[in-house]
Amino acid sequence: MTDIVIGTAGHVDHGKTTLIKALTGIETDTTKEEKKRGLSINLGFAYLDLPNNKRVGIVDVPGHERFIKNMVAGLPGIGLILLVVDASEGIMPQTKEHIAILSLLGKTNFLIVLTKVDSVDEEMRELVIEDIQEQVQGTVLEGADIVETDAVTGYGLDNLIAKIEQFTEEEHPVSASGNARLNIDRVFSVKGFGTVVTGTLLDGPISVGDTLYSYATGNKVTVRNIQVHEQNCQQARPGQRTALNLSNVSKQELKRGDVLSRSDQIPVTWMVDVKVTCLPEAQSGIGLWERVRLLIGTKEVLARTVPIGVDDIAPGEEGFLQLRLEEQIVAKQNDRFILRSYSPMMTIGGGQIIDASPKKHRRFRKEVLDSLKIKEEGSLDQLVLDFLMNKKNPFTEVNDLSEFLNKDTAELQHMLEQLQASGEVIRIDDQLWLHPQQLDKLNQLVGGYLDEYHKKYRLRKGMPIEEVRSKLRHLFSNREIDYLLDELVVRRALVSEQHRLSLPDFKVVFNKYQLAAWQLIEKELAKSGFTPVKAEDLLSLDKNAPDVLEAMTGEQVILLTHEYVISKEYYDKAVSLVREYIGEHQEMTLADFRDMTQSSRKTSMLILEYLDKNNVTKRIDNKRVLVD
Known part of the structure; x- marks a missing residue:
């Protein structure tokens, strides 16, 4: 496993940035404000070269409560978390909130790093370690290794590096299905190069020369250059901290929170259906129409909560929500998120997106809950069927499924073919599918x-x-x-x-007045024979004639032009005469047809042009032949 990104977490001033500098030699507090205040405000980035010749990226995320949203922005794609705890203070409220956020975001790989150990005596160190072990019981950090360090004296750093190296030697698969996606966490420009964005790459690879879709501008941009850990490369892989030099876009057009992808099919949505866990320490749970802060990817938006199937989601409980957003987001199924209260800002819960482009739901409908449960827990065939059955546009392409479920198109194609064989889906062509419902x-x-x-x-x-x-x-x-x-x-x-x-059961039924008009029209057309009649003359025969003539057209009547009509009986006779004559003489002139039907040149021309139009005959110079 070579594409590892490490993230830090922990209370402010517990030594995260100092630890990273001691490990890597890189200063991650880069802004004047950060240096002045002595705390991390923005995301800091570094990399560590290990003894096994592997290089890992490190994201130093802010610890101060005011900068929680920046911490969450740094977590997508991170494989290993270093939870940093000051040996003189132990676990603080901020540390607990970080642990809750990490759990809600699905993080499972941790090292607990005890810092500043040379500043406390042995007894204090042991007490702090015992307290840490007690406080992480029942959390995702239970059983995590505790590594004692001091960044100033260098104590324990070799042991920490060895633990990180051991982690990189283990298998930690990174999903590489679907189209590459980058949640932008920084945008800047470099003289002579232009716009550069950074982020952790998700879902698929990006190569130099690739065209990406910018969900900020709606335009396409081109990848001019790629850097991973400050080294130029031709391709970046999922899980890597990546810097992209882009053309066709200015720095001013992009910002943190924007999304770039090789696909233009990711939902851009005002609503999302989610499975949420409400933290036990949340004061009042999550009720109807509460205003919350949604932290997803590298973006923060305000939203209103709509519990589904329940009146509210109590502290310590799980449930389904529909979030109605105050601005659009770009998201996919299974993306993780955090919810914070609007004011005062506290983490109240988090979870996973179940549907990134749902319809507006009625809160207590059984079919809505059933569909959400399938999206949360269902097997691949159930997920495919649910998507096809509930999609707004009923016609579904394999690529639509791939983007929604984040699955490989070949796997989905195979599943669709199995469902087709069992009669559960309808195949239209190689790419288009439809649910029977x-x-x-x-x-x-x-x-x-x-x-x-x-x-x-x-x-x-x-x-x-x-x-x-x-x-x-x-x-x-x-x-x-x-x-x-x-x-x-x-x-x-x-x-x-x-x-x-x-419709199959529809039949044309005439009343006696309409039948009388029918007879008048038939009589007039029979009397004119091969001579077409003006439609307006027929329409003037009876007030019911317009509707009746239209009903007769195609069966009893042929409309040669918008102006002239002939009875189908005489039209069929004309076709027979033409076929017979040309069959004997190989060709026919207009005069030949006029003589056969005893009609005028003008009316003969009307009939012959209609025959040409309907591929009975074909005109060559001044003669006609049969169409093969």
Whole structure:
């Protein structure tokens, strides 16, 4: 294991920064304000070269209560925590809050570093160690090694380095599935190079030349150079402290808390569903619509709390919350977070994101709780099905799943194929998938459009397909609409006929007045024979003629143009005459057709152009041949 980032934690003035300088020779308090006040305000960074030739990054996070948000910002991607405790003071309230935060953020690997041991006598040292062991019982630090050190005299530093080296020799897998993501913790510019950002890399690798999506600007940026531990490299891997030199973006366009990723599909959201643990020391638990501070990644935003399934989440209890945010965040499922009270600022809880782009929930609906429990505990197949069933856009691409579940696309493709084989999902093509319940909802949506149309136009065979498509176009892509309509026709949920769609049980029924208009139209068209009739002349025959003529079009009537109409009986006769004549003579002129039908040149042209348009014939110069 080579990509280790170490973080410090502990009460202010317990010696974190001094310890790091003694280990690495690097001063992490860099600003004038930090040096003046003697405490860490911003994140400090260093690296340590170990005897086994491995280099580990170190993040010195602030210990003062006012700078807790900066501490949380430094923790994503950290593999080992050094909890620093002053031998003359022992565990302080700030130390306990740090332990709670580390636990809520899912950290499990710790060394407890007792500092300034040469400033106390042996008896005091033993008492402090005993007190530490008692106070960490029942926490994630129970059983952690305690390493005694003094940064001024150098006592115990070799032992601490040996413990760190031992940790790097062990296997500590870092997830590398999905697209690379960097929560920015610093932004600055370097003369001659331009904009530089730093952070701990998550989810996947980044290489020089990669294009990243900036969720701050909405634009794409290019990675010009990469440094890990102040060394240039071609690629940074998940878990590494990384500095990226970027082009196509200025320093002013980025800030701490912003996110860069190789994907542009990470949810940008005003709401998140979370599983939260309320700390036992939280004064009143977490109730409805409380204003809190959400610390996630390197960002702090204000939010309102909405407990799901319960009135409130009491101190020491777990539960589901929907957080309604006062500004958008970029987050993924399983991201860890901390909640702090708005005022006075105290850590009240934390946990894990269950859904990064949820709908607004009703608080006590069973199906909402069931879905949240699946997202929290479900197996991969359950998570996939839940995502497909509840996604706002019902059509799902494998990449959508990969971004949401943070799983490899090949693994998800295999799972989808298994679910398809058992009939639990519908495959549209290599990338697009649909849950059967979503198809049912889409069927109801399209069916609603058609039902409304049938009630309004009772004599029309159905809604023109293009009109149906236009109603769906603001919701779905053309590819998705094509699939949906074809699939509903195949499943006999819709009937497709003459470029129109109708419901299966819809029938055109004429009353006696409409039947009378039908007979008038038929009589007029039969009388005109091969000579097309103007549509306006037919419409003037009866007040019911407009609706009846439209109902007849395509079956009893052919609309040659928007202006001229011919009976289908005579049109079919014309087609037969043309096929027979050309079959015998190989070709036909307009005059030949005019003579066969005893019609005028103008009306013959109307019919022949319609035949050309419908691929019955093809015009070559002044003659026509049959289309193969």
